[in-house]
Amino acid sequence: MLFNLSNPDTPLLEQLRGVVGVALVLPDELSPRAAGIQQFVIIDANDDIIRLIQGALGILTCQIEVRTLGLLIWFQETIAPMVLALPYHQLALFKGGDYLQLHSHPWRLKLLIEDEAVSREFQRKLFAQRAILHHKNAFK
Template identity: 25%
Template structure:
């Protein structure tokens, strides 16, 4: 789900929380050594996201936030902030070339540079969390 999150809309926040869960508490964030990525440089995107990013001339960057049931990828275009909401059951994460990761949800995708060790470690953290917490509890419900 690709949404504009520039404005404080309670119904949109509830929809996002239903999709990927509420944000981790401060104690959980400390135990996990953080739940957000550093600035990631976008190399390629699906057409819907590309059409938003070409509206300005800035360098295209994004951030990833982990949630209990998925991730949120946020990026800016002009003066608006957009989020790609990806629950773990729809998340497909691939390591392409040595310097790039591809993140997919249905027909949306974002490819980001991975030129720092911190990026590799964060992507591994996402995959480890998905494997350990999400997949085992999803079959019990």
């Protein structure tokens, strides 16, 4: 789900937290500068994301935060602060030689791996959080 955070109100923030959960690192703030966020260069994306960041000049980047129920992907190059919320149960991750690809219908992002250690740490956190969520849901 794509959220416009130019005027966040309590119901919007509650809806967003309902999709991706709370932050892994306190305090639980919704900010592209929150602790634990990693920056990636966007190589390719689906048409909706391309239209969203179309006016940006230079290298297109996004900040990704691993949260308890999903990923928050911040796009800084937009007019209004936009965030894409992808829940783990709808997320597929593919790793190529120098890129990561995230899919969650209808969204697709292909991200450049500039630092292999950063990429490994991001994947480790993502898979660990997904496993914790899967384990909790298995015993409900």
